Amino acid sequence: MPALAAAAEPAAAVDLLAPVIANDWVNDEYKHLVLEAGAPACLAGAGQFFHLLCPATGADQPFFRRPMSTYRADEAAGRVEFLYKVTGRGTRGLATLRPGDRLRMLGPLGIGFSLDATWRNIVVLGRGVGLATLAPLAAMAARQGVGVTAILSARSLAHVMSVSAFNEMGARTIVVTDTDGSSAPCRVETLLRGLIAAGRADAFFTCGSNRLLELMQRLGAEHGIPGQVALEQQMACGLGMCFCCVRPFREGGREVHKRVCWDGPVFPLEEAMGW
């Protein structure tokens, strides 16, 4: 179980110049970047990230690297893929990459998702960009014979990411959107309670929404269901050195600061604090 091993003991990281294979729009906001990257980059575990030196453009001069969670790491093909929303200085630079260009990337970094051997069925709940982070979790679960129910939330059907990635991995996929009101937390709660009652929720996983995190924490506490959350924070070094990416966590009745890049980005669900 390579992903479990990655979570327990991060594999070696490498700083490499990765050739771009493809960088195509998947809708009006997101692009899908495919890079040629051998080991150890292509061994990235679900939930691990890379620190990208995004190219500068005329208007945008990003100074820091940008952390980006892995959308897919394909050991056989020697590829690493990212699914990203073009939203700021760094991602606008990424969007200019063309096949044949090269991107400097450091990774894989951080502690990713892990699956307990006793879990038979898990529930994955994500929204927006968080869905890209959760996609490789479905692949890891499929490899380990764990059933996945994925609730994918977005503004509209056009903005639901990763549906095919989850379907390909055999996940039972439920799409909820703001457009038809199905993404409202109270309606997602009804879905989750149904999954708990049906015995399909041995563990909860989430990324991308504060309200959905708090919902899973509340139901998890109520039913004794463990879980994990992938968190974001602005980073400078990505290697645990600068202490800029700290967030508060609950640990043993105290509030402690942890580094998202080094102690995470995946954390126990019950320790995370909303934002």
Add this chain to the structure above:
Amino acid sequence: MVDLAVRVGGLALANPVMPASGTFAEGLERVVRLERLGAFVTKTITSELRAGNPTPRVAETAGGMLNSIGIPSKGVPAFLEHTLPFWRRWKVPLVVSISAPTAQGFAELAAALDLPGVAAIEANISCPNIEADGHAFAMDPAATLDVVRRLRDATRLPLWAKLTPNTGAIAAIARAAEEGGADAVVVANTILGMAVDTETFRPRLGNVMGGLSGPAIKPIVLRMVHQCHKAVSVPVIGCGGIASAEDAIEYMLAGASAVQVGTATFLQPTAMTDIIDGLDAWCRRRGIACIADLTGAMRGDDDVLLAGAAS
């Protein structure tokens, strides 16, 4: 064969390249051969437990970054239990950066760190985030003299004083540190600055003000290194926006005996070893046998020229 060795502030270093405090930790081991560095410099530790500042703690600016990390510190016991044993695995000299809110606190902390495996103390008497309104010991010659004297009395270890650029009297501060007994001065910490988000009307740093570092500050700090080099006879360690071998050479020509690399490591984790390779290549190309000869070798000033550097 180029001799990259330098002697700095009581230490013999294999080369003049070391990390700047706060930009170096265990994680770098994953991508850099740490045994190649001239020295290790720890993140600043304090006796007090410090949580650090509110987020956001960094902001990117044109050619640089602002930070207000706030020196989170788990105190001396955690340092002795985890940090020191980790760095003792290498033969590279370990410089421990310390800070305290009082001169007495500095002295007590330095005394507590006179331990096997600690090669030198770097007294961070300059961090602009600690004191109210960014004030620090190293903004005042008298306060600098007092704290360095107390440190000198408290430890036999080589003592480096890290100065702040947030002063109009850097040469006088350097002289005060030398008079107090410092074996070297590190020039310099970050330059106090700020940034405002024009969409939200809020400061870009949780702490409002923070320290500017990176290429944007290099000409300012380079000038200060030169001023300090002319003002004191102890070595000057240059620190400010160094991202390439050429930057490091520029600092040495201006008077630095060694250099610290910080922000560049965040962008390129191999920056320090890349610079060491670049120094070696540059010296070969220029026929310079001993890199220590570069210190203060800038021409056109009133000092001696570097013999052998003529091309």
